[in-house]
Amino acid sequence: MTKPVILVTGGAGFVGSHTCKALARAGYLPVVYDNLSNGVQEAVRWGPLEIGALEDEVRLAAVIAHYKPVAVVHFAAFIEAGESVREPKRFYRNNVAGTLSLLRAMREANIKRIVFSSTAAVYGAPERTPIPEEHPLRPMNPYGRSKLMVEEILADIAAAYGVSYVALRYFNAAGADPDGELGENHQPETHLIPLVLQAAYGLRSDIAIFGTDYDTPDGTCIRDYVHVTDLASAHTLAVHRLISGGDSLIANLGTGCGFSVREVINTVVSVTGHKIAIRYAERRAGDPAVLVANAGRAHSELGWAPRFASLNEQVLHAANWLVKGKN
Numbered sequence: 001m002t003k004p005v006i007l008v009t010g011g012a013g014f015v016g017s018h019t020c021k022a023l024a025r026a027g028y029l030p031v032v033y034d035n036l037s038n039g040v041q042e043a044v045r046w047g048p049l050e051i052g053a054l055e056d057e058v059r060l061a062a063v064i065a066h067y068k069p070v071a072v073v074h075f076a077a078f079i080e081a082g083e084s085v086r087e088p089k090r091f092y093r094n095n096v097a098g099t100l101s102l103l104r105a106m107r108e109a110n111i112k113r114i115v116f117s118s119t120a121a122v123y124g125a126p127e128r129t130p131i132p133e134e135h136p137l138r139p140m141n142p143y144g145r146s147k148l149m150v151e152e153i154l155a156d157i158a159a160a161y162g163v164s165y166v167a168l169r170y171f172n173a174a175g176a177d178p179d180g181e182l183g184e185n186h187q188p189e190t191h192l193i194p195l196v197l198q199a200a201y202g203l204r205s206d207i208a209i210f211g212t213d214y215d216t217p218d219g220t221c222i223r224d225y226v227h228v229t230d231l232a233s234a235h236t237l238a239v240h241r242l243i244s245g246g247d248s249l250i251a252n253l254g255t256g257c258g259f260s261v262r263e264v265i266n267t268v269v270s271v272t273g274h275k276i277a278i279r280y281a282e283r284r285a286g287d288p289a290v291l292v293a294n295a296g297r298a299h300s301e302l303g304w305a306p307r308f309a310s311l312n313e314q315v316l317h318a319a320n321w322l323v324k325g326k327n
């Protein structure tokens, strides 16, 4: 029997590549559509790679016509919040206009199911934590706004055209494939855990802590780190939900536990056994003090629970990837 095809935009990237592995294990054929602007070809191992850009509607339509996917999982986007402040037009074009191209191609091919990568950045500075989905949405940068705009477009399209969607608001994606087959390969890297690991292994001289005067117990920012393999399993559950006729859904993905920047650094020291030089730097613009998820809805609606909720395990998997891995 042929496997149902899932079109995975951005499947050569960090979360997308791990999700392809999970989808393949669950019996789907993931077909990756990626322009490799921030992804790596070698990370695409569980199905074909079609190199192309979201905005190339002719190519997108041809790929969809060829593979006839039953659903789309949409990761492709620019992801760096700081860059979005400097270059908002690029972000809106890629993240919003790019998604509109995809939605048009889906409509023309009568594909009515989509799982979308949203983000905790849609909340902005939280009024309360852990943050539930009903929390006010006040993104603090163009990146977060671009993701919120797509959520709103999806709601309108669902109402008008009978599309069903799951928007997953991830908190901080972390870790790497526990089997060591995949990991984080951002160029340049801006995320805390891989940067601290690079400092631990002498690949950079030090790690900067952006701000020590936040209103948190040790003065540094607190984040909810969620293992990329757990994000991958949530996407598989979301695809199952849509294919079996389930309703549209917006859900947070996080562990519900927060760790400060200092706690992350201490964990890397204890996991690797290496010392790390710390540099104290100014606050990074747009960083809320605390971002921790209430992921109750993902538990109750998707049956999702993180398997790798411990920061130690997340750091260990990311360290293994840095030392032994590489696509």
Ligand SMILES: NC(=O)c1ccc[n+]([C@@H]2O[C@H](COP(=O)([O-])OP(=O)(O)OC[C@H]3O[C@@H](n4cnc5c(N)ncnc54)[C@H](O)[C@@H]3O)[C@@H](O)[C@H]2O)c1
Pocket (backbone or CB within 6 Å): 009, 010, 011, 012, 013, 014, 015, 016, 033, 034, 035, 036, 037, 038, 039, 040, 052, 053, 054, 055, 074, 075, 076, 077, 078, 079, 094, 098, 117, 118, 119, 120, 169, 170, 171, 172, 173, 174, 186
């Ligand atoms: N990493 C996180 O902590 C995090 C947190 C919340 C949400 N997200 C969202 O999850 C998604 C995946 O994040 P990631 O960390 O895997 O990012 P990533 O940069 O590793 O992956 C994104 C992929 O999309 C591709 N891409 C970008 N623009 C494209 C276009 N126009 N056409 C075709 N392909 C394009 C890139 O080449 C890359 O392979 C993104 O939408 C991001 O906004 C990530």
Ligand SMILES: O=c1ccn([C@@H]2O[C@H](COP(=O)(O)OP(=O)(O)O[C@H]3O[C@H](CO)[C@H](O)[C@H](O)[C@H]3O)[C@@H](O)[C@H]2O)c(=O)[nH]1
Pocket (backbone or CB within 6 Å): 079, 080, 081, 119, 120, 121, 170, 171, 172, 173, 190, 191, 192, 193, 195, 207, 208, 209, 210, 211, 221, 222, 223, 261, 284, 287, 291
């Ligand atoms: O060299 C560094 C890098 C980061 N940090 C701090 O570490 C924390 C985590 O920073 P990351 O850059 O790893 O992650 P962010 O919380 O900024 O952002 C991530 O999670 C968000 C949602 O929570 C968005 O989705 C975004 O796309 C994703 O990159 C922040 O307090 C940041 O100030 C440092 O102190 N030094």
